[in-house]
Amino acid sequence: MDIVVLLKQVPDTETLIQIAADKTSIKTEDVKWVINPYDEFAVEEALRIKEAQGEGKVTILTVGPERAIEAIRTALAMGADEGVLIDDPAAEGGDALGTAKVLAAALREIPYDLIVAGQRAVDDDYYQVPAAVAAFLGIAQVSMVIKEEIQDEKILCERTIEGGTMVVEAQLPALFTTQKGINEPRYASLPGIMKAKKKPLAKKTLADLGINPSEVGEAGAKCRVMSLSFPPERSPGKIIEGETPEAKAAELVRLLREEAKVI
Numbered sequence: 388m389d390i391v392v393l394l395k396q397v398p399d400t401e402t403l404i405q406i407a408a409d410k411t412s413i414k415t416e417d418v419k420w421v422i423n424p425y426d427e428f429a430v431e432e433a434l435r436i437k438e439a440q441g442e443g444k445v446t447i448l449t450v451g452p453e454r455a456i457e458a459i460r461t462a463l464a465m466g467a468d469e470g471v472l473i474d475d476p477a478a479e480g481g482d483a484l485g486t487a488k489v490l491a492a493a494l495r496e497i498p499y500d501l502i503v504a505g506q507r508a509v510d511d512d513y514y515q516v517p518a519a520v521a522a523f524l525g526i527a528q529v530s531m532v533i534k535e536e537i538q539d540e541k542i543l544c545e546r547t548i549e550g551g552t553m554v555v556e557a558q559l560p561a562l563f564t565t566q567k568g569i570n571e572p573r574y575a576s577l578p579g580i581m582k583a584k585k586k587p588l589a590k591k592t593l594a595d596l597g598i599n600p601s602e603v604g605e606a607g608a609k610c611r612v613m614s615l616s617f618p619p620e621r622s623p624g625k626i627i628e629g630e631t632p633e634a635k636a637a638e639l640v641r642l643l644r645e646e647a648k649v650i
């Protein structure tokens with residue numbers, strides 16, 4: 388079974404994010420870049436499916452700048468077989484639809500039975516790219532999957548829903564997105580890291596995919612980011628002093644009544 392994982396490189400959630408002067412993007416200097424956590428689940432699940440089937444290929448597909456190679460190499464070190472990076476300045480600054488258009492064009496040249504993606508990218512949080520890719524390719528899309536099973540030409544997926552689980556069957560080829568809990572991603576082993584350096588990694592441009600640059604990236608974006616801002620700072624907390632628990636409770640009640648005026 389040939390599986391393609393859609394993988395995005397994002398800032399590490401531990402990184403201190405700063406808004407750039409244009410107020411619509413973030414400062415990228417000093418940012419530590421990692422694989423989007425939901426895409427790590429996608430890589431792990433693709434590897435498990437390949438291992439269970441005993442044959443096939445896992446290809447990592449990314450739209451991003453040169454630095455994204457590091458994320459692809461990490462996925463190759465986990466065990467994926469090949470990587471493809473679409474790196475073109477004209478693809479930058481676009482919206483989810485533009486990213487999906489580029490990914491779908493690349494997928495027309497890569498054989499696949501299954502596409503696995505993250506439910507969302509933790510930097511821009513659009514939750515849109517996988518659904519749009521599936522729509523462009525005319526294949527089924529199952530979101531928020533916590534368990535899957537391949538059955539002949541079909542995939543059976545368990546999805547989380549509010550207060551329960553839904554089981555969905557889809558005809559292959561299909562695309563599904565991962566939800567937290569689907570698996571525990573493996574670490575890249577040292578031999579894996581060494582092997583990854585020799586695995587095939589192709590770089591392509593929009594011209595290679597026959598995409599008109601005016602239809603994607605900043606030029607083709609139908610949705611524009613107008614501003615980015617942080618939530619307002621929270622006022623500092625107050626530590627209630629008192630000799631005994633009773634005195635502290637009495638002081639808390641006084642503050643709630645006289646200062647916060649909520650009781």
Ligand SMILES: Cc1cc2nc3c(=O)[nH]c(=O)nc-3n(C[C@H](O)[C@H](O)[C@H](O)COP(=O)(O)OP(=O)(O)OC[C@H]3O[C@@H](n4cnc5c(N)ncnc54)[C@H](O)[C@@H]3O)c2cc1C
Nearest residue numbers: 450480481482483504505507508511512513514515516612
């Ligand atoms: C400089 C800059 C300018 C931008 N300007 C705009 C703008 O004007 N308007 C706007 O709407 N957005 C803009 N964006 C946001 C940007 O294009 C988003 O990354 C894109 O819309 C996808 O949204 P998302 O990453 O939240 O994807 P989601 O839909 O949340 O991602 C879900 C999954 O899709 C897959 N995926 C997503 N992106 C990629 C990728 N690049 N490669 C491979 N797989 C991927 C992954 O599996 C991921 O887990 C800008 C971004 C940058 C860096």
